[in-house]
Amino acid sequence: MLAYVARRAGVSALMLLGVATLTFLLVHAAPGDPADLYTAREMDPAARAAVLASFGLDRPLPEQYLRWLAGLARGDLGWSFTHRRPVIEVLGERLAATMLLALPAFAITMALGAALGLVSAWRPGSAVDAAASAASLLLSSVPLFWLGSMLILAFSVRLGWFPSSGMRELIAPPGTLLGTIGDRLSHLALPAACLALGSAAATARFVRAGLLESLASPYAAAARARGAGERQVLLRHGLRNALLPLVTLAGLSVPFLLGGSVLVETVFSWPGMGGLSVEAIFARDYPVAMAVQLMLGALVVAGNLAADLGSALADPRLRDGWRP
């Protein structure tokens, strides 16, 4: 197991380096000289050279690349041109906001998905199963940004239950702690629901397939033969075994929730990392854009690693080159 962990971690580290390199190349291969964004052609050549030198843009590309990597290794992501602050500070704030959105969304996804999957696997082929399958097909086909708009239309514009955008009440912030929590929750409701609904559909299908598979297995038959009721077989034997792969799915869907937040955060003006990536790209704030992309890449790589290690932990056959 240890050798497997070491090998997978090594592969992940290489992958991360690849992500960093590609990020750097893509940004620097973009048409137009990045230097032109921070200086003007008609500037005094000496002043222009000084500006470029202060950003390190006067160095040859390989050297810029190595400097950037060295900075990354020290946790220095550079300086944001639009925020006039170190990138790591900006990123940290936005990452916290994204987590505030993604973690509840993740919890809703898992709970709703498991419930929906359980309901459909209870009587496969029944009307309930058909309805749950239709719901999950619909939810996984609906564009998130439109779902978000419709949630705003229904619950914010028409019913007025929840605010339509932002993370906090700006004009009349509540004074008490309880009020602040309530304010956050009401701002969180719609974006979290939007983010969760799309991925709950995927989870539900996954749980249903896993449950049906384990209900058809010999141990389920053995449990029935011992006289266990169908409910007990489903909950004690089926669900337990079907939840194991769900742990893997959980590892894989965390980066999705963060990635999906790009759209959802844009719809709801949530001040998170997804919104930041779009802002940075439109503002040509290269250090921030590269850092966000790298962050998303790191999360995806980490999610894959966690999923691999999780399933290897659960199923020893997956370790060390065993092939079915």
Added chain:
Amino acid sequence: MAAVRIDRLTSGAALVGMAVGLAVLADFVSPQDPIRQELSFALDPPGAYHPLGTDRLGRDVLARLAHGARVTLVVAGLGTALAALLGAAVGLAAAVSGTRTGGVLMRGVDAALAFPTLALLLVLASLHRCDSVASLVLLIGATTWMPIARLVRAEAVSAARRRYVEAAVGLGAGPLRRAVRHLLPNVASTAIVAATLQVGDAMLIESGLSYLGLGVAAPTPTWGDMVRAGTQDLGAAWWIALFPGLALAGAVVGVNLMGDGLRDALQPGLSAVLPGPGRRPAPGWGVQAADPRSTP
């Protein structure tokens, strides 16, 4: 069960047919010009003259909806076709080249899969100015071929063990001939089914980019851009955002139903292997399940 499968395929095809009809017959669906602004009719609710209402600039929503279908369908359809070609080529190449070269190729595919597609799309679409239909087709093709390559390779490797392929090798068939003549027919249906299941995701990617303002450049109407514009007027004019989103959701449901139906019809054994829509953690936004069992 057979009846259910046929139903899925037909109902999916019907939905897709409606979207295609909308795109092809756009000029007949609505005689209005999708781009012409008539500010005196701005934010008109649905009525006899504008069946789906008008937007903030007085443009007819139905006409824009029909013309917007063209962008989404062409970009998603051609982009995925490109992905299928690329994926089949890489998968076959990995299958017919030696264990070592093939392994290296597939590690490359794995690395590409692990790359955060969304961030990549954002950077490419904005910094490299992919705002034409052709460049978006390339973008979709270049970022979505990897799962197809994996499936094709797995299928081709097992097909390569069959007697007639070994016989062809014995008769001196080179790798290219083996790949094209003997393995391609075996993997074609896998590639087609997998590609169909990805078209919906491609539609969501295209419209998502348009929504963020990174898709096909204005004034060409696109569904994503229509939803974005409509979001600003949700309180006064719900119809602007509602209809393009409905059309998009309908088209994606249709393609996914078609893919499910095709998969069950063509490859009954495959449904366990091939991730259908929703069996992955996410539609379209960049994360593919890394199942350790599927990387031999």
